[in-house]
Amino acid sequence: MINQLxxxxxxxxxxxxxxxxxxxxxxxxxxxxxLLFVLTNIFVIKQMDLCGYHVTCADAYIxxxxxxxxxxxxxxxxKAARQAISISFLCSLFYVIMGLFHLWxxxxxxxxxxxxxxxxxxxxxxxxxASFISYLVVQYADTIxxxxxxxxxxxxxxxxxxxxxxxxxxxxxxxxxxxxGLYGIVHNxxxxxxxxxxxxVVAILLSTPFLYYAKKYIKKS
Numbered sequence: 410m411i412n413q414l415x416x417x418x419x420x421x422x423x424x425x426x427x428x429x430x431x432x433x434x435x436x437x438x439x440x441x442x443x444l445l446f447v448l449t450n451i452f453v454i455k456q457m458d459l460c461g462y463h464v465t466c467a468d469a470y471i472x473x474x475x476x477x478x479x480x481x482x483x484x485x486x487x488k489a490a491r492q493a494i495s496i497s498f499l500c501s502l503f504y505v506i507m508g509l510f511h512l513w514x515x516x517x518x519x520x521x522x523x524x525x526x527x528x529x530x531x532x533x534x535x536x537x538x539a540s541f542i543s544y545l546v547v548q549y550a551d552t553i554x555x556x557x558x559x560x561x562x563x564x565x566x567x568x569x570x571x572x573x574x575x576x577x578x579x580x581x582x583x584x585x586x587x588x589x590g591l592y593g594i595v596h597n598x599x600x601x602x603x604x605x606x607x608x609x610v611v612a613i614l615l616s617t618p619f620l621y622y623a624k625k626y627i628k629k630s
Contacts, residue, residue, distance in 0.1 A: 412459050416469065420612045423473035424619040427480055431627040435485045442477040443497040445470045446544065447504050450537050454529070462604040471582065472612040475575045476619070478548060479555055483567065484629050487556050494548045498541065505530075505537055539590030543582050551578035567624045572613065579609040 423445070430441040453467040474497070482490035508530035516523035555574045562570060583606045587598060 412457050416459060416608075416612075417615060420469040420472065420615045421619075423469050424476055424616040427473060427477045428619055428623050428626060431477075431480050431484070431623065435481060435489050438477055438481055439489075439493040439496055442474055442481075442493050443500040445474050445477070446497040446501050449474070450501050450504065450540055451529070453536055453540065459608060462600075464604060464608050468605065468608045469612055471579065472575065472609060472616060474544075475548070475551065475578055476571070476616055476623075478551065479571050479574055480623050480627060482552055482555055483559070483624070484627055487552055490552045490555075491549065494545070494552070498545060501537075501541065536590045539586050542589055543585040546585065547578050547582040550581070551575075554578070568617070568620045571620050575613050576610065579613070580606055583609065 426441060427438070430437040449467045449470040452470070453465050455466045456463050457466055478490050478493055481493050508526075511526060512530055551574055554577060555570065558570045558573060583602055587602050587605065
């Protein structure tokens, strides 16, 4: 039960901060999205028990990213959303490259942290590459889908458009990331995909009140 409560609090804070940074402008929201993607690639290798299933601790960050990009596109347009995707990708790529430099340093004889950095930064290369690929493909596709729905619905039904956009994008993100990053490692891919997507659906539903307030309080500056 404690993990479920933490997950609800975690997802709520991340979604709420989309509104906080969005009110500060597109640059602040883009910076926040970039930070979320960097954190995703750091924290994705930790697993937890949630409702009897083994899942990663990064799903809340992924939902926050999608929510933030949709808000950017809604308020500042598709160009701003795509720019945020590119910037966040480059920030995470910088994190990976700097991680390699960090590992190349020869540790002092009394150092006790190097082995932990090796596990964190070196052993997760496949997962990070899979995350990069799925992130770029899915988020760019999401901006296209979101723009299409916004045009067809004449800018109305903001919450509905976000639901359809995030449900669709996270479904394909889950499939793509699972096969690129976890195929051959986990025992049952079907269970991983179903459970991971189910957790993301819960996180999306938790963002409902923040979707409502995002449209109301975030204005183009």
